[in-house]
Amino acid sequence: MIPAYYEFANTAKVLSGEGAIENIPFELRNLRCERVLVVTNKDLRRLGYADIVLSALADGKIEVGAVFDDVPVDSSVEVVNEVARVFGEQRCDGLVAVGGGSVLDTAKGVRIVLSAGGEDLMELRGADRLIGRFLTPLVAVPTTAGTGSEVTGVAVIKDTERHVKMAFASFNLVPDVAVLDPRMTAGLPPRLTASTGMDALTHAVEAFSCRQANPLSDGYARAAIDLVRGYLPRAVENGRDTQARLAMANAALLAGVSFSNAMVGIVHAMGHACGGAANVPHGDAMAVLLPHGMKFNLASAGDRYAELLLHLAGSETFAATPKAERAEAAIEAVRALLASLHESVGQPVTLAECGITSEQLPEIARAAAVDGAISMNPRFASADEILEVLKAAL
Amino acid sequence: MAADVDVGPGPLRAMKRVLAAIVFWVLGRGLVAACRVDSRVRKEVATWPDGTVVTLEIAPGGPSTTVRLENGRLTALGGGRPVPATLLVTFKNVDGAFPVLLGMKSVLQSFVEHRASLSGDVGLGISLVRCLHIVEGYLFPDIMTRRILPAKAQRRVSHVHAYLALLTPTAELTTKGARS
Numbered sequence: 001m002i003p004a005y006y007e008f009a010n011t012a013k014v015l016s017g018e019g020a021i022e023n024i025p026f027e028l029r030n031l032r033c034e035r036v037l038v039v040t041n042k043d044l045r046r047l048g049y050a051d052i053v054l055s056a057l058a059d060g061k062i063e064v065g066a067v068f069d070d071v072p073v074d075s076s077v078e079v080v081n082e083v084a085r086v087f088g089e090q091r092c093d094g095l096v097a098v099g100g101g102s103v104l105d106t107a108k109g110v111r112i113v114l115s116a117g118g119e120d121l122m123e124l125r126g127a128d129r130l131i132g133r134f135l136t137p138l139v140a141v142p143t144t145a146g147t148g149s150e151v152t153g154v155a156v157i158k159d160t161e162r163h164v165k166m167a168f169a170s171f172n173l174v175p176d177v178a179v180l181d182p183r184m185t186a187g188l189p190p191r192l193t194a195s196t197g198m199d200a201l202t203h204a205v206e207a208f209s210c211r212q213a214n215p216l217s218d219g220y221a222r223a224a225i226d227l228v229r230g231y232l233p234r235a236v237e238n239g240r241d242t243q244a245r246l247a248m249a250n251a252a253l254l255a256g257v258s259f260s261n262a263m264v265g266i267v268h269a270m271g272h273a274c275g276g277a278a279n280v281p282h283g284d285a286m287a288v289l290l291p292h293g294m295k296f297n298l299a300s301a302g303d304r305y306a307e308l309l310l311h312l313a314g315s316e317t318f319a320a321t322p323k324a325e326r327a328e329a330a331i332e333a334v335r336a337l338l339a340s341l342h343e344s345v346g347q348p349v350t351l352a353e354c355g356i357t358s359e360q361l362p363e364i365a366r367a368a369a370v371d372g373a374i375s376m377n378p379r380f381a382s383a384d385e386i387l388e389v390l391k392a393a394l
Numbered sequence: 395m396a397a398d399v400d401v402g403p404g405p406l407r408a409m410k411r412v413l414a415a416i417v418f419w420v421l422g423r424g425l426v427a428a429c430r431v432d433s434r435v436r437k438e439v440a441t442w443p444d445g446t447v448v449t450l451e452i453a454p455g456g457p458s459t460t461v462r463l464e465n466g467r468l469t470a471l472g473g474g475r476p477v478p479a480t481l482l483v484t485f486k487n488v489d490g491a492f493p494v495l496l497g498m499k500s501v502l503q504s505f506v507e508h509r510a511s512l513s514g515d516v517g518l519g520i521s522l523v524r525c526l527h528i529v530e531g532y533l534f535p536d537i538m539t540r541r542i543l544p545a546k547a548q549r550r551v552s553h554v555h556a557y558l559a560l561l562t563p564t565a566e567l568t569t570k571g572a573r574s
């Protein structure tokens with residue numbers, strides 16, 4: 001498949017492997033940073049993950065102007081402004097973010113604030129908007145293997161006063177360096193390993209089949225799915241399996257590059273709505289909804305799913321499955337993976353298990369029908385059609 | 395040194411700009427007209443914050459069209475960006491905008507191809523895209539829109555009725571007579 005026209009960017013330098021964190025000082029010097037602000041959260045500090053990075057910075061003679069460990073679960077404009085204030089006060093020249101999606105979103109928000117120089121963040125919302133802005137260097141150290149935020153150019157920040165979620169999308173927002181070190185995800189509980197892994201898988205499958213897919217994003221998606229197939233069950237079974245942890249961190253990054261360029265569709269639209277209406281954790285919603293979203297898209301994206309069977313089920317199954325049955329078999333492969341995770345760690349397979357009731361479905365369907373992700377879905381989906389998909393997933 | 399490479403036909407591009415200005419004029423009016431005659435557009439626009447100013451433009455400094463929602467009334471303000479936009483869609487160049495303006499490519503597809511940037515609330519931008527798809531369904535015949543729109547255009551009134559509505563540059567969101 002070759003689109004008539006597409007754009008693609010992946011500007012993050014990737015450090016992957018044990019000891020990657022010890023190379024952060026070299027990368028910071030390369031970015032001309034001498035005094036950094038470390039952004040993280042209380043839990044990561046308490047559990048010692050932030051310390052791994054802090055000691056590497058000390059060893060590498062990089063000054064730490066301040067450690068901001070007060071990032072809440074949802075990144076808000078107040079926190080972003082506060083971090084930016086500390087950054088200026090401490091005369092820092094670079095950002096090191098250690099954490100999951102909200103920590104990385106906060107750091108991206110800080111970059112926007114610092115480049116805005118007093119301008120209202122609200123004025124900078126949009127897509128492809130931050131033109132010609134040279135953003136503060138950012139090194140991203142993810143502590144989950146799922147969001148791919150370390151390589152995406154998207155940040156969502158809550159304006160608590162105006163009650164809106166501000167969305168920023170720009171290739172300029174992609175962190176300069178993404179650091180994947182298996183030590184950072186070694187302690188992730190099995191259940192969370194499973195759901196974040198399913199989020200990464202969903203990124204890859206949706207990116208591969210959405211409107212903006214292109215040969216470059218396809219390559220990343222295929223590689224991501226291969227790694228999920230080979231290593232997600234292993235990482236869930238034994239968190240100390242360093243190879244499996246590193247592979248899943250890579251899978252999440254690869255899927256992140258893919259969807260940052262090719263976008264996501266109906267599964268994410270429904271998942272965002274489930275999160276908004278019933279606080280369903282993102283990964284759980286993805287795991288439950290992925291096979292259902294694929295089934296809905298079969299008419300438009302069947303050929304694409306057929307190609308994915310190779311990566312979802314491996315070459316033997318792919319070769320043994322007649323061409324006409326491959327798309328359905330791809331969905332079955334996703335169901336099989338989910339079923340095995342249900343068996344091993346109790347990963348939910350229905351929305352009901354996630355605490356959603358049938359009364360909530362119409363509201364969720366309406367929210368999903370106007371979610372940004374729905375416009376990139378390969379098949380048009382009305383609120384009524386989404387409701388049917390949700391009912392099947394209940 | 396004579397250039398061996400065709401650097402692009404200047405006069406053709408100038409013509410494209412003139413035509414773009416005309417289509418933009420129709421598109422601005424078209425959005426307002428669709429708001430009068432089509433309940434789906436009216437519902438979308440009703441979710442926009444009052445004071446919303448939408449501008450579509452071609453960079454750099456090319457033709458543009460602006461509509462404003464004020465006191466529940468959507469008004470086409472024409473070109474020249476008379477008021478600052480709260481939602482700004484900027485096509486990166488006239489060649490990228492042209493297929494969209496001629497109904498050969500959907501607005502959504504132009505975003506997919508990064509041919510336009512969006513300044514403002516992304517959710518509002520997506521609502522605008524949905525409206526413009528409906529407007530395109532009125533402006534262009536099925537044979538064109540079938541290829542580019544996410545779903546078959548469902549018209550609530552005829553092309554002729556919609557074209558007549560173009561003559562009035564304002565629409566009240568609460569208009570009783572509007573058909574749905």
Ligand SMILES: [Fe+2]
Pocket residue numbers: 147199202203268282286
């Ligand atoms: Fe996701």
